[in-house]
Amino acid sequence: MVAENGRTSLTRRRLVVTLAIVVIALLVVGLIVLGGVYALGTVLFYDSYASSYHYDVSIDVDGETEDAVFLLPVGVHDDRAVLEDVYVADSDRFHGVTHEVVETERGPMVRVEVDEIRAGSDDLWIDARIESDRTVETRTPRGTEPVLSPLELSEPDPEDESGADRRPDRRNFDATSAAYVEHGGDDDVDFGFIVRYEGINEWWTFGWNWNTYETSVAGNQAPVDPAGEWVTLRGWHTEGAGSYPRFPPAPS
Structure with a gap:
């Protein structure tokens, strides 16, 4: 046993x-x-891992006109416009399109001139992608990164934020900007604008990840004084959207 x-x-x-x-x-x-x-x-x-800035503009013109001049917001840092390799989409409506950065009473802006705008439904599209050799500061970009300008920001109504992303790094603002228009057509020609500027970091680790700050403003279609008029653009500005890597640290 x-x-x-x-x-x-x-x-x-x-x-x-x-x-x-x-x-x-x-x-x-x-x-x-x-x-x-x-x-x-x-x-x-x-x-x-890649970092870059994106600038996109859509100009919607309802009607025919000529000798149109537009002043558009642009990303600005240290009182200087940050803009490279601008691409203007081909269009059967917009002829003789030129662009340059100019200094205005509201700071640096993009001046677009169009010799002739014919009847039709397509918009004038302008965009640019600027590569960055360092990580973009997306949590606190103002004062550090190029931000769409001219720009005024205000805290949104808390009731309007009830469904917003509540991640701790993210902050949302109501945004107001402006564009200028003058043209040689009739008084009843309508103009509409969408302008967006974004700084983004993105990478792939078993799936795409990113973080960004972004400003998007727009002005609904409305007639303007052919002799020249400023148009108010309204929208939103977001900082700290997306995810932030902790291990490994992001490239500096």
């Missing part, structure tokens, strides 16, 4: 040791797998 109990006890000890070895082996394998996944994720993170 004593021998049998001894054999039983020995068997139990062997079983416990075997289970402990299996558990330790599984933990080691798990740590190796996790380490490999983390290492692969780090490689993918730094290999795909």
Whole structure:
């Protein structure tokens, strides 16, 4: 009886040791797998990480006119417009399109001139992508990054924010800007604008991730004085949207 109990006890000890070895082996394998996944994720993170600024404009003209001049908001930092490689989409309506950055009473703006705008339904599209060689500061961009200008910001009504993204880094504002129009057509030609400026960091680690700040303002279609008139643009400004990597740290 004593021998049998001894054999039983020995068997139990062997079983416990075997289970402990299996558990330790599984933990080691798990740590190796996790380490490999983390290492692969780090490689993918730094290999795909990119920072840039995007500038998009849509000008909607309902009617025919000529010799049109537009002054449009643009990203500004240190009193200087940040704009490169501007692309103007081809259109059968807008002929003789030129653009340049000019200084105005409201700061730097983009001046667009159009010799002739014919009848039709398509808009004039202008966009630019500016690559950055460093991480864009998307949490607190004002004073650090180019921000759409001219621009006035105000805190939104809390009741209007009930469905907004409540992530701790994100802040939302009501935004007001302006555009200028003059043209050689009739008084009843309508003009509408959408202007957007964004700074973004993005990367791929088993799926796309990003963080951004963005301003988007618009003016509904309305007639303007052909001799020249400022148009109010309204919309929103968001800072700290998206996700922020902590391990590994973002490139500086």
